[in-house]
Amino acid sequence: MPELPEVETIVRDLRPHLRDRRVEAVLSLNPVVLRFPSAESFRAAAEGAVFGLLARRGKFIHAPVSGGDHLVVHLGMTGTFTLEEGDEPVRPHTHLRLQLDSGQELRYRDPRRFGRVLLGPPRQLELARLLPSLGPDPLDRAFAGWPGEGRVISSSRAVKAVLLDQEVVAGCGNIYADEALYLARLRPTRRAASLSAPEWARLGAALTVVMKEAIRRRGTSFSDYRDGFGARGEAYESLMVYGRSGLPCVRCGRPLVAQRVAGRTTVYCRRCQR
DNA sequence: AACGAGTCCTGATCGC
DNA sequence: TGCGATCAGGACTCGT
Numbered sequence: 283m284p285e286l287p288e289v290e291t292i293v294r295d296l297r298p299h300l301r302d303r304r305v306e307a308v309l310s311l312n313p314v315v316l317r318f319p320s321a322e323s324f325r326a327a328a329e330g331a332v333f334g335l336l337a338r339r340g341k342f343i344h345a346p347v348s349g350g351d352h353l354v355v356h357l358g359m360t361g362t363f364t365l366e367e368g369d370e371p372v373r374p375h376t377h378l379r380l381q382l383d384s385g386q387e388l389r390y391r392d393p394r395r396f397g398r399v400l401l402g403p404p405r406q407l408e409l410a411r412l413l414p415s416l417g418p419d420p421l422d423r424a425f426a427g428w429p430g431e432g433r434v435i436s437s438s439r440a441v442k443a444v445l446l447d448q449e450v451v452a453g454c455g456n457i458y459a460d461e462a463l464y465l466a467r468l469r470p471t472r473r474a475a476s477l478s479a480p481e482w483a484r485l486g487a488a489l490t491v492v493m494k495e496a497i498r499r500r501g502t503s504f505s506d507y508r509d510g511f512g513a514r515g516e517a518y519e520s521l522m523v524y525g526r527s528g529l530p531c532v533r534c535g536r537p538l539v540a541q542r543v544a545g546r547t548t549v550y551c552r553r554c555q556r
Numbered sequence: 557a558a559c560g561a562g563t564c565c566t567g568a569t570c571g572c
Numbered sequence: 573t574g575c576g577a578t579c580a581g582g583a584c585t586c587g588t
Contacts, residue, residue, distance in 0.1 A: 283581065341582080359581055360566075375566085394565045396582060414583085439558065448583085456581070506567090545560075546581070 284357040285341060286420065286453030287496035288507050288515065292363055293338045295510025296388075299365055300333040300345065304383040312377035315392060318400045318412050327351055327401055328380065340416045340452030344404065352404045354413065358396025360506040364389050393506070416452040420489040428486035435474050435482065442470035443544035451489065456546045457502055457524045462488040464523045469555040470548045471541070495520065523549040 284292075305328050313321045331347035338344070343363060345353040355363050368387050372379065378390035378399060390399060400412055407413045418425050428451075429435055437444055444450050445459040454462070463470050465488035468481060477485070501507055501515030502524075509515060518525070522532055527540035531551040540549050 285582095356582085358565095358583085392565095393567070394581090396565070398583095437558085443558090446582085547579095 283359045283455055283457070284361065284501075284507050285455035285458050286338075286493050287458070288501035288509075289338050289341050289343060289357065289453070290421065290493075290497050291501045291515060292510045293336045293343055296363070296365055297336040299384075299386075299510075300382075300388070301335055302332060303386075304332045305329055305347075305380050306383055307381040309379035309381050309387065310372075310376070311379075315377040315390070315395060315397060315399050317398045318402055318407065318410075324401050328353070338453075340419065340448055341455070342413070342416075347401075350403050351401055352407070354400040354402075354404070354407065355390060356398050358392060358394065358398070360394040361390065361392035361397035362506065362508045362512070364391070364508060364510055364512045366512065414448060416448055417450045419452045420454070420486075420493045425486065425490060427483070428489075429482050433482065434477060434479050437474040439474055440470060440543050441468060441472045441474045441477060441485070442546070442548055444474045445485075445489075446544060446546065453493070454489065456548075457521065458489070458492050458496065459546075460524045460549055461492040461522055464550060464555060465492060467555050470543045470550050523551070525549070 308325045308328050311321055311324060316324055331349065334346035336343065336345050341356060343355040347353060357363065366387050366389055368385050373391055375393040376389050376391045380388040382388060400407055418428055435444060442459055442463065445454050462485060466484040468485060496502060499516045499520060500509055502518045502521065507515060523538055526538050527549045528537050530536065531538055531554055534551065534553050536551060536553050538549050538551055540547055542548065
């Protein structure tokens with residue numbers, strides 16, 4: 283599933299290629315993935331629009347266009363957002379095709395349709411609750427020291443559940459929550475309120491480390507993820523726990539265990555994570 | 557407040 | 573070979 287590193291990779295890939303590109307035509311649009319506005323309004327606003335500089339907010343791709351609107355894309359579980367040549371075959375489940383003045387096409391594809399597309403002024407989308415409010419981003423400079431010098435997060439929820447809450451940390455999903463907890467040597471089932479300030483600081487630092495390392499490897503491809511040009515990432519090989527249930531812990535050699543926490547499959551080491 | 561369960565959805569995998 | 577069951581889960585809603 284695309285999380286922060288995957289979305290960041292896509293944004294960095296596409297940013298220089300989309301800048302100043304004009305949308306010649308909306309070649310296809312599946313209304314089921316369009317949360318706002320109507321298909322008619324989308325077409326009217328998109329055609330002729332010129333892209334500015336792409337940005338990422340949590341797991342959302344924000345593509346500003348002339349006139350102040352943002353084309354906002356969330357990839358859900360299986361979404362891809364790629365720049366392809368116009369004569370490339372259109373794959374199944376392609377829900378949006380924008381023809382650009384470069385002859386290329388910007389394509390949004392999502393077999394499982396958990397993702398979404400919006401177009402509008404970002405502030406208005408937030409006020410209308412079409413976009414959620416997001417917590418601090420592990421890639422921001424301001425994230426250093428999260429959750430705050432000497433601060434803790436008082437919650438009865440499992441610390442894993444807290445990491446998956448986009449209002450607490452923007453961009454963290456199941457893979458990197460497990461990886462960060464492993465790096466910080468914290469058991470995912472721990473009640474958040476039981477973590478000390480140094481443990482929180484460790485976790486915050488671990489989040490930034492695992493995200494940056496995954497970006498360096500251009501994201502984790504274990505199923506559907508592709509970068510902005512349709513290629514796979516190679517972070518899967520460097521994962522310490524995710525997808526490694528039953529395999530030896532790289533630190534102590536004991537088999538990693540899988541357990542459902544906060545409704546998600548969670549993998550950790552019973553010895554190394556306390 | 558915060559949990560679990562249900563919902564959406566398709567493709568990969570597994571057992572028979 | 574092929575079929576049905578199961579599982580994967582981000583974000584959201586609803587009931588407890």
